[in-house]
Amino acid sequence: GAVVSQHPSRVICKSGTSVKIECRSLDFQATTMFWYRQFPKQSLMLMATSNEGSKATYEQGVEKDKFLINHASLTLSTLTVTSAHPEDSSFYICSATRGRGPYNEQFFGPGTRLTVL
Amino acid sequence: AQKITQTQPGMFVQEKEAVTLDCTYDTSDQSYGLFWYKQPSSGEMIFLIYQGSYDEQNATEGRYSLNFQKARKSANLVISASQLGDSAMYFCAMRSLTGGFKTIFGAGTRLFVKA
Numbered sequence: 652g653a654v655v656s657q658h659p660s661r662v663i664c665k666s667g668t669s670v671k672i673e674c675r676s677l678d679f680q681a682t683t684m685f686w687y688r689q690f691p692k693q694s695l696m697l698m699a700t701s702n703e704g705s706k707a708t709y710e711q712g713v714e715k716d717k718f719l720i721n722h723a724s725l726t727l728s729t730l731t732v733t734s735a736h737p738e739d740s741s742f743y744i745c746s747a748t749r750g751r752g753p754y755n756e757q758f759f760g761p762g763t764r765l766t767v768l
Numbered sequence: 769a770q771k772i773t774q775t776q777p778g779m780f781v782q783e784k785e786a787v788t789l790d791c792t793y794d795t796s797d798q799s800y801g802l803f804w805y806k807q808p809s810s811g812e813m814i815f816l817i818y819q820g821s822y823d824e825q826n827a828t829e830g831r832y833s834l835n836f837q838k839a840r841k842s843a844n845l846v847i848s849a850s851q852l853g854d855s856a857m858y859f860c861a862m863r864s865l866t867g868g869f870k871t872i873f874g875a876g877t878r879l880f881v882k883a
Contacts, residue, residue, distance in 0.1 A: 685871070693876075694873045695813075695859070697870055759805075762813075
């Protein structure tokens with residue numbers, strides 16, 4: 652199957668700093684990339700959808716100025732958590748698809764665990 | 769509105785027995801896809817099985833099968849011959865046109881396999 656990587660896998664930062672998380676599709680060109688957030692023992696909550704070369708579409712309640720998404724190419728999307736606070740500590744997962752239909756498999760990255768002190 | 773409901777927060781099963789994880793969904797679309805994912809403690813999301821809304825037969829993938837009852841809007845996952853390595857969180861998910869092809873997830877069911 653297709654491979655999606657995330658970097659870093661784990662990051663600890665101080666409150667007030669910004670953190671960038673990279674998501675790459677390694678062996679395919681991703682039509683669309685998604686960013687999810689998962690709190691402990693909870694489900695995945697979609698944060699935003701991004702298509703290469705266009706602005707990300709954020710879900711209701713997600714602050715676009717706080718969670719900056721840049722989809723620079725068909726294989727790379729980045730999520731920057733700006734001025735991180737302890738409540739931003741979470742597991743962030745990206746995923747990528749090769750098409751837009753409901754039949755296209757979604758490939759998930761391994762996730763990034765963010766801890767804000 | 770698109771919605772996925774998993775009513776079992778936790779399930780126990782004896783090793784080598786079969787277990788059914790429940791999932792119901794709500795959508796007004798005629799065309800949609802239903803997915804099951806496994807999430808072990810490492811956090812990675814592992815794709816298990818897919819069912820298309822127009823598929824007439826229930827999907828099967830090895831020990832996994834999907835009991836698709838379209839009229840009842842249910843898509844239960846059946847795991848046969850459970851193994852200790854099956855202990856994990858399981859998520860039911862859906863993608864559809866009305867949902868903008870975004871995948872929405874249920875709350876998940878944590879499965880514990882007992883030796």
